[in-house]
Amino acid sequence: MLSSVCSILDMQFSPDGRLLASAGYDGTATLWDANTGAEIRTLRGHAQPLRLITFSGDGGLLATTGKDGTARIWQVPSGEAIRILRLSGPALAAAFSPDARLLAVTRSGTVSVWDASPETGILGRDILARDMLDGSTSSGSMAFSPDGKVLLTPSASGTRRWDVPSETELPPIPGAASILTLSGDGKRLATSNPLVTEAGTFGVIESADEDKHLATLHAGLTLWDLENPSAHLNLNWPGTPRFSQANSMALSPDGRMLVAGQDNGILRVWNAVTGQQTHVIQVVPDSRPSNGYARPWGVYCVVFAPDGKTFATGNQDRTVVIWDSGTFERRLTLRGSALASYAAFDRTGRYLATASGSSATIWDLSAGRELFLLSGGTLQSDRSLFRPMAPDC
DSSP states (O other), X not given: OOOTTOOEEEEEXXXXXXXXXXXETTSOEEEXXXXXXXXXXXXXXXXXXXXXXXXXXXXXXXXXXXXXXXXXXXXXXXXXXXEEXXXXXXXXXEEEOTTSSEEEEEETTEEEEEEOOGGGOOSOOEEEEEEOTTOOOOOSOOEEOTTSSEXXXXXXXXXXXXXXXXXXXXXXXXXXXXXXXXXXXXXXXXXXXEOBOTTSSBOEEEOSSTTOOEEEOEEEXXXXXXXXXXXXXXXXXXXXXXXXXXXXXXXXXXXXXXXXXXXXXXXXXXXXXXXXXXXXXXXXXXXXXXXXXXXXXXXXEEEEOTTSSEEEEEEXXXXXXXXXXXXXXXXXXXXXXXXXXXXEEOTTSSEEEEEOSSEEEEEEXXXXXXXXXXXXXXXXXXXXXXXXXXXXX
């Protein structure tokens, strides 16, 4: 049952920007009108908290994965669950193919691709499942190539590549990878390299959220030209790995710029073609304790607007900053009540959704205002929340 303390664990705008979907700790998904903030419907079926939520590229389908070991595919117009996919464990990542016919799901050591097309009449068909024999665990990211024929997943032995039509594995891209992001044209890939301890294992920290997830520490980034993987660029920075972890990264839509947020409050920018570091910005002070930490610090999330002209960062001081991608000046600073763990632009770039555990916020960037607060499935639209934000800190 929804309550005022129900945590929002994931969210995403629909491709046309009209809907916002949120995944709840109570096992429900909620569809909201992104223009008015009205709740459209609640999708029920999972027996345990949701982990991930994602729209298909055409916006007609919505996939949810839960800790109950199932993934569900919903028809957005009707709210009907058309597929219930049984998994061997909680999903770590999920993504639709560009044509919305396939749903890929990763879980510990395994990647599967399911038939998601309603017209097939098949309840659910596992058309590709290969155990990762190196025992690696995906950290929660994957990507389809623009034509939907190749699926990329991170692992300890490198970025695994799967040819979906033939159900065969292609030669991997070498080098351990914890998270990855693919440029819009599918030509460039960025991977975050996990910190490996002296014992040969990934370094991990325990997050402070209710779910107690373990998060891999990222020690460096690598840029790959997928047409010539041998021509890769290693993007590292000064200092020991302990003091230079990458919390998040994002490639610009045109694949020419890579931005990474670090736990020491630094934002780093590279030319993704040459590998040259172009900007180093101290967004927030480095205030991490010296004896380890169990909650997010620094610049925690980074996301580009669809046109690539701006990008947003969610920061430890509970601000969300909108940056100019050309000048790297702060266009807008939004002050929230909690750390923005996730952020997503709508297709126009005018609206930004941020999530912070028990709530999600819709911001109107053109007005610099907080429009709606979604908390535990209940929309709060108190007019006192409509406050203009200063263009700088």
